[in-house]
Amino acid sequence: MKPAPNIYLIGLMGVGKTTIGKQVAKAMQWPFYDSDKVIEETTGTDIPTIFAYEGEEGFRNREQAMIRQLTGLDGIVMATGGGSILRPENREALKTRGFVVYLHCSIDKILHRTKHDTQRPLLRTENPRQRLQELFAIRDPLYRECADFRIDSGMLPGKTVVKTILQQYQAALENHERAAS
Numbered sequence: 259m260k261p262a263p264n265i266y267l268i269g270l271m272g273v274g275k276t277t278i279g280k281q282v283a284k285a286m287q288w289p290f291y292d293s294d295k296v297i298e299e300t301t302g303t304d305i306p307t308i309f310a311y312e313g314e315e316g317f318r319n320r321e322q323a324m325i326r327q328l329t330g331l332d333g334i335v336m337a338t339g340g341g342s343i344l345r346p347e348n349r350e351a352l353k354t355r356g357f358v359v360y361l362h363c364s365i366d367k368i369l370h371r372t373k374h375d376t377q378r379p380l381l382r383t384e385n386p387r388q389r390l391q392e393l394f395a396i397r398d399p400l401y402r403e404c405a406d407f408r409i410d411s412g413m414l415p416g417k418t419v420v421k422t423i424l425q426q427y428q429a430a431l432e433n434h435e436r437a438a439s
């Protein structure tokens with residue numbers, strides 16, 4: 259745990275970062291940021307359009323700039339894009355600037371939750387299950403590398419997930435204060 263007072267949520271698309279993050283922010287009385295949403299607001303277009311015009315690399319450049327900007331703030335909850343941990347610069351910024359929570363759940367659950375969604379370009383493929391399995395294989399070690407805490411957001415009710423994150427954050431904060439005194 260670091261002194262920076264922030265909570266960041268990481269994990270694959272559809273695990274519930276935005277949903278859970280909003281509730282954590284409300285409980286903390288901190289502002290909530292969703293890096294995907296802020297990118298859309300500042301570019302004036304949606305993520306599928308950014309992918310279509312600039313490719314994944316173009317989107318990742320915008321994402322890196324946004325993570326850098328948002329990790330400069332104190333006292334926020336941030337839901338990050340599912341691929342934000344791919345770049346080492348982002349992992350470093352997240353790890354050093356906040357309490358990082360890795361939300362995970364089964365691929366079946368993610369597929370169920372995202373089946374009507376058209377806003378996730380990486381899932382617009384013949385076989386989204388296989389795509390998610392491939393993404394998980396690459397990303398799970400990176401999510402784990404960044405995370406201070408990992409929790410299953412598929413089996414537990416949202417309320418329990420939020421409560422557990424708040425408890426873990428408080429415990430980490432107290433440990434940090436005790437170590438510093």
Ligand SMILES: Nc1ncnc2c1ncn2[C@@H]1O[C@H](COP(=O)(O)OP(=O)(O)OP(=O)(O)O)[C@@H](O)[C@H]1O
Pocket residue numbers: 269270271272273274275276277278294337338339340371372378411414415416
């Ligand atoms: N605990 C939960 N129980 C049931 N449904 C949930 C839960 N958390 C999220 N969902 C639903 O799953 C879908 C995906 O959730 P959400 O958008 O929060 O995921 P995300 O991790 O932010 O995804 P992305 O990385 O693509 O932005 C939404 O339709 C949301 O309502």
Ligand SMILES: O=C(O)C1=C[C@@H](O)[C@@H](O)[C@H](O)C1
Pocket residue numbers: 270271294305338339340341342377378379380
């Ligand atoms: O998993 C990913 O790489 C992505 C997840 C979303 O949050 C968006 O950031 C975008 O669709 C890419």
Ligand SMILES: [Mg+2]
Pocket residue numbers: 275276277292294337
């Ligand atoms: Mg989201």
